Amino acid sequence: MHRKKGHRTPLIITVALVGSALPTIAHGQSVSSDPGPVVDRVLEAYGGGDAVRSVDSYRQEGMLVTARGAAHGQVYRISEGASKLSVLVDYPGRSEVRLLEEDVAWRGTSPASLTPVEGPLQGAMALQAARIALPRLLDELRAETELAGPSDEGMAVLVVRVGQDLLLRVYVEEETNLIVRTESVIESAPAVVGFATNYSDHRSVDGVVFAFREETYASGRHTATSIIESVELNPEGPRARLPIPQGN
Numbered sequence: 001m002h003r004k005k006g007h008r009t010p011l012i013i014t015v016a017l018v019g020s021a022l023p024t025i026a027h028g029q030s031v032s033s034d035p036g037p038v039v040d041r042v043l044e045a046y047g048g049g050d051a052v053r054s055v056d057s058y059r060q061e062g063m064l065v066t067a068r069g070a071a072h073g074q075v076y077r078i079s080e081g082a083s084k085l086s087v088l089v090d091y092p093g094r095s096e097v098r099l100l101e102e103d104v105a106w107r108g109t110s111p112a113s114l115t116p117v118e119g120p121l122q123g124a125m126a127l128q129a130a131r132i133a134l135p136r137l138l139d140e141l142r143a144e145t146e147l148a149g150p151s152d153e154g155m156a157v158l159v160v161r162v163g164q165d166l167l168l169r170v171y172v173e174e175e176t177n178l179i180v181r182t183e184s185v186i187e188s189a190p191a192v193v194g195f196a197t198n199y200s201d202h203r204s205v206d207g208v209v210f211a212f213r214e215e216t217y218a219s220g221r222h223t224a225t226s227i228i229e230s231v232e233l234n235p236e237g238p239r240a241r242l243p244i245p246q247g248n
Contacts, residue, residue, distance in 0.1 A: 045177035062228040085129035095245035
């Protein structure tokens with residue numbers, strides 16, 4: 001079990017303003033059928049394929065600040081690949097809990113209050129689990145990944161189909177081969193809403209690189225900042241589970 005804050009790698013800052021309708025794989029994009037070279041470079045930038053594949057799960061702890069500093073909460077995430085994710089955001093006086101296991105998702109204010117969610121809410125959680133599983137997900141889903149672009153900023157864009165109506169667009173910075181932005185699309189939603197995340201403050205934890213800062217957007221509007229304070233690889237026992245929310 002490892003728990004380290006890690007060592008800094010070059011800081012990458014980008015700005016993403018995602019519109020209400022994001023393009024899908026075939027809409028007006030020049031697409032290559034072979035994303036392999038870009039995926040290989042990404043894996044190497046994150047510590048190498050063997051190191052990335054050695055992380056079956058990880059635990060993150062940090063602070064989540066909503067837009068304009070309206071609320072501060074302690075955030076806990078336990079990622080176990082693209083199909084299993086546990087998230088707790090513990091604000092003063094209230095909590096939010098989200099769980100995803102394969103195709104089933106739950107949300108609530110405490111473990112006892114969890115209720116199943118379906119449709120776009122479940123899709124949003126599946127996309128969150130997928131992006132948190134990067135870059136290993138790119139290695140595992142090479143057959144479902146296409147190379148589009150370049151973007152307006154000159155970045156390679158990998159488009160990954162992570163579900164029947166779920167797309168994840170992954171922006172790779174040319175100089176470092178680090179992932180600096182993702183955009184998520186739920187094609188079956190009544191009104192297509194674009195969700196985006198910018199990544200910066202990349203650091204190495206036991207030889208595997210993680211982004212320690214995330215900026216999230218919905219339809220171009222900044223919604224929150226996540227500042228990661230620690231990353232623990234392959235946690236075991238109680239460390240592999242969410243803590244009980246305060247006051248519950």
